Amino acid sequence: MAVILALETSCDETACAIIRDREVLASVVSSQIEVHKRYGGVVPEVASRQHVLTINPVIEETLATASIRWEAIDGIGVTCGPGLVGSLLTGVMAAKTLAWIHQKPLIAVHHLEGHLYSAFLTQPALEPPFLCLLVSGGHTMLIHIRDHGHYEILGQTRDDAAGEAYDKTARLLGLPYPGGPEIDRLAKEGNPRAFAFPKGKVDHPYDTSFSGLKTAVRRTVEQLRSQRPSEEFPLSDLCASFQKAVVEVLVEKSMRALEHLNLSTLVVCGGVAANRGLRARLEQESKQRGAAVVFPAFAYCTDNAAMIGCVAAQKYKQGLVSNWDIGVFSRMELEQTSSLYCCNPEIRKL
Ligand SMILES: Nc1ncnc2c1ncn2[C@@H]1O[C@H](COP(=O)(O)OP(=O)(O)OP(=O)(O)O)[C@@H](O)[C@H]1O
Numbered sequence: 001m002a003v004i005l006a007l008e009t010s011c012d013e014t015a016c017a018i019i020r021d022r023e024v025l026a027s028v029v030s031s032q033i034e035v036h037k038r039y040g041g042v043v044p045e046v047a048s049r050q051h052v053l054t055i056n057p058v059i060e061e062t063l064a065t066a067s068i069r070w071e072a073i074d075g076i077g078v079t080c081g082p083g084l085v086g087s088l089l090t091g092v093m094a095a096k097t098l099a100w101i102h103q104k105p106l107i108a109v110h111h112l113e114g115h116l117y118s119a120f121l122t123q124p125a126l127e128p129p130f131l132c133l134l135v136s137g138g139h140t141m142l143i144h145i146r147d148h149g150h151y152e153i154l155g156q157t158r159d160d161a162a163g164e165a166y167d168k169t170a171r172l173l174g175l176p177y178p179g180g181p182e183i184d185r186l187a188k189e190g191n192p193r194a195f196a197f198p199k200g201k202v203d204h205p206y207d208t209s210f211s212g213l214k215t216a217v218r219r220t221v222e223q224l225r226s227q228r229p230s231e232e233f234p235l236s237d238l239c240a241s242f243q244k245a246v247v248e249v250l251v252e253k254s255m256r257a258l259e260h261l262n263l264s265t266l267v268v269c270g271g272v273a274a275n276r277g278l279r280a281r282l283e284q285e286s287k288q289r290g291a292a293v294v295f296p297a298f299a300y301c302t303d304n305a306a307m308i309g310c311v312a313a314q315k316y317k318q319g320l321v322s323n324w325d326i327g328v329f330s331r332m333e334l335e336q337t338s339s340l341y342c343c344n345p346e347i348r349k350l
């Protein structure tokens, strides 16, 4: 059993959670969406300042909600990358300070490994091997989770990430940031066959590309705007057709990987995993193949600290902790997570 206090500040959410293995005792997320909305996207310097203002109240609220004593906490988990350097620094410095004051081990966590582990919060009995479709604001990846800490990236995006495609397309359509939830909501009311957008052909079984789709939507929007008065603008049909193109390519690649690797479980994580259209289609297709599909609860799809705590709890139980001089990383490969840890057999508590 491992009880972890975890921090996540890699982008525009200041988050803290307390986790007991895969059980969430408290999870607090302070989103900066309202602050960044007026700029149409995240402004890194503004994000760092916002984290500094918010982190202490968020930690206090988490401790009060879990109503736990410091003696009961085994370690401090924190996202160290990839992400915005200024934002990451706030979380890592706060985590080091807490770990030093309370004499707890520090466990640095790769942000994407956190997204993978968000599935365990919803389904604690889940164990590797499984296939993971990670679809977030910055990444689109198909990953073979062979075991804890052993990941094989099968494919990834050649250009825009799925969430990025949603956000850029929403902007083009005059919808507010973040675009994913807005397009998802409008798509439900529209006709997915109204416009035939390209699925983005890539000469690779698992890689994806969404930049062509974005360009096709832009061209269609420009054409429509020049032809029709704004009251006739088919916004929900455009959203539904765009969403269909994104969802179909993700479903196709995921099903191909499930079949080729002969796996029976698909985990979908990251912000785009909240998409209702994607959820419905993946459930339908997986069922037809006798495979199970696991989605994290909506609250754990976008950035949160519970998923970071879940990774840290697993590392702690494996006797893995980080050195005090651990830094932050704007970029970091998922296959390199072992470089974040040294082995401390004294804390092994399996
Ligand atoms: N219902 C939805 N449908 C589609 N996209 C969505 C939905 N809800 C959120 N998103 C998208 O999810 C993204 C945010 O997800 P997340 O917080 O996982 O990304 P991130 O942390 O910014 O990126 P990364 O984890 O790759 O660094 C945004 O691009 C947002 O538009």
Ligand SMILES: [Mg+2]
Pocket: 111, 115, 136, 137, 302, 303
């Ligand atoms: Mg994220």
